[in-house]
Every structure is written in C-alpha cells, then in structure tokens.
Amino acid sequence: MRDSTTKAMAGPRPVVLSGPSGAGKSTLLKKLMKEYDSVFGFSVSHTTRKPRPGEENGKDYHYVTREAMQAGIDKGDFIESAEFSGNMYGTSKAAVQDVQAKNLICILDIDMQGVRNIKETDLSPIYISIQPPSMEVLEKRLRDRKTESEESLQKRLHAAKVDMEFSKEPGVFDVVIVNDNLDEAYGQLKHTLLEEITKVKKINMSS
Numbered sequence: 001m002r003d004s005t006t007k008a009m010a011g012p013r014p015v016v017l018s019g020p021s022g023a024g025k026s027t028l029l030k031k032l033m034k035e036y037d038s039v040f041g042f043s044v045s046h047t048t049r050k051p052r053p054g055e056e057n058g059k060d061y062h063y064v065t066r067e068a069m070q071a072g073i074d075k076g077d078f079i080e081s082a083e084f085s086g087n088m089y090g091t092s093k094a095a096v097q098d099v100q101a102k103n104l105i106c107i108l109d110i111d112m113q114g115v116r117n118i119k120e121t122d123l124s125p126i127y128i129s130i131q132p133p134s135m136e137v138l139e140k141r142l143r144d145r146k147t148e149s150e151e152s153l154q155k156r157l158h159a160a161k162v163d164m165e166f167s168k169e170p171g172v173f174d175v176v177i178v179n180d181n182l183d184e185a186y187g188q189l190k191h192t193l194l195e196e197i198t199k200v201k202k203i204n205m206s207s
C-alpha cells in the first residue's frame with residue numbers, strides 16, 4: 001500500500017539511516033544534529049523497549065506498551081513498524097510531519113525492515129547504510145556499550161549478519177558508509193548530505 005500522507009508536506013528530502021545495531025548510527029546522527037541543529041530534525045520513533053539510562057521519553061523514543069503501539073498501528077498512525085530484538089519499533093506519521101512542518105531535513109533511524117517498508121511509501125528519502133568494519137568490531141562495540149542482555153546481544157548480532165548482506169543488495173542504498181574511524185565516517189556522511197544541507201540553509205536564510 002502506498003502512503004502519501006507524509007508526501008503532502010513536501011519540503012527537503014528526508015534521510016534514512018539504517019544498519020546493524022551498534023554500527024554507530026545514533027553516534028553519527030547526534031554529531032550531525034549538533035553541527036546542523038537548524039537543518040536536521042529527528043523523527044522520534046515509538047518503541048516497546050524500556051528506556052536506557054540517559055534516554056528521554058519524547059526525545060529518543062516515545063516509550064509505549066505493546067497494546068498502545070498495536071492500537072496505533074491498527075488505526076493507521078504509522079508509516080512503518082517492525083519487530084526487532086523482541087520489541088516493536090515504528091515511525092508514526094506525526095513524527096515525520098512534526099519535522100517537515102519546520103522545513104527541516106527529517107532523519108529516520110530505522111532497521112532494514114523499516115527500509116523495505118519505507119520503500120513502499122511516497123516518502124522518497126536518501127537511503128544511507130551505516131556498516132561496522134567487521135562483526136568482531138560490532139560485537140565489541142555492543143558489549144562495551146553495556147546496554148544489552150546476552151539474549152538481546154545475540155539477537156542483534158544475528159540481525160546484523162542479515163543486515164550486512166542486505167546492504168550489499170544493488171539499488172537498496174544510495175550510499176553505504178563503513179564506520180571504522182568515526183571522523184572519516186562522519187566526513188562521508190556530511191559529504192553525502194551536502195547538497196540537501198546547502199538547499200535548506202539557503203531557504204532558511206531567505207525566510
């Protein structure tokens with residue numbers, strides 16, 4: 001089913017950041033939003049997972065129960081949703097519209113099921129995959145982050161193997177960035193988005 005709800009508010013092209021859990025998506029997007037706070041806006045997803053220390057409801061995620069999330073999906077409030085590592089995650093139409101209403105570039109941090117589902121909509125984002133240099137490095141980053149139980153970690157590593165193969169499928173991603181050295185990966189991300197950043201800066205200056 002194609003969903004044109006979010007297209008109706010056409011502005012700058014949204015950006016999808018995807019890739020294995022632990023690859024460094026949040027780290028990169030936080031750097032981007034810090035440097036360009038008046039250019040990018042984060043699409044705050046809903047999730048049924050518990051908040052991690054330091055995470056804020058309404059900023060990092062909207063933390064909801066499975067029942068509330070399912071009710072929202074049934075009502076048609078979500079552009080996409082997925083089950084990941086034992087929890088539900090989803091992008092609401094409101095999350096994207098809130099950012100687009102401010103004429104900012106909307107960034108979605110979503111898994112590969114989300115990528116497949118967004119491709120069925122009219123959102124037409126720039127698709128960027130953030131990949132780790134190796135499974136070994138990914139596992140170390142996830143373990144060092146100390147956010148996952150052993151069960152969750154194993155689920156995430158299993159999903160990561162599938163994701164790494166998915167990122168090689170021709171035509172899925174506009175750009176695949178290997179996040180080995182953080183500064184280099186960030187440089188590549190900025191380079192990829194430079195045209196859109198320049199457009200938004202120009203619009204913001206003239207308004």
Ligand SMILES: Nc1ncnc2c1ncn2[C@@H]1O[C@H](COP(=O)(O)OP(=O)(O)OP(=O)(O)O)[C@@H](O)[C@H]1O
Pocket residue numbers: 019020021022023024025026027028141142144145179180181182183185
């Ligand atoms: N280039 C890098 N070198 C070393 N450590 C890194 C690098 N990039 C990110 N990290 C670290 O790796 C861990 C995972 O990064 P991050 O939380 O950004 O991943 P993520 O892709 O957003 O994961 P998730 O999908 O689970 O939210 C963090 O502790 C972060 O500080």
Ligand SMILES: Nc1nc2c(ncn2[C@@H]2O[C@H](COP(=O)(O)O)[C@@H](O)[C@H]2O)c(=O)[nH]1
Pocket residue numbers: 018019020021025045046049080081082084089090091109110111112113114115
């Ligand atoms: N399909 C979707 N995936 C999402 C969404 N929000 C986050 N995610 C992805 O979930 C995993 C795990 O995230 P974590 O915060 O629990 O580590 C990660 O790959 C995210 O990209 C969403 O709205 N839809």
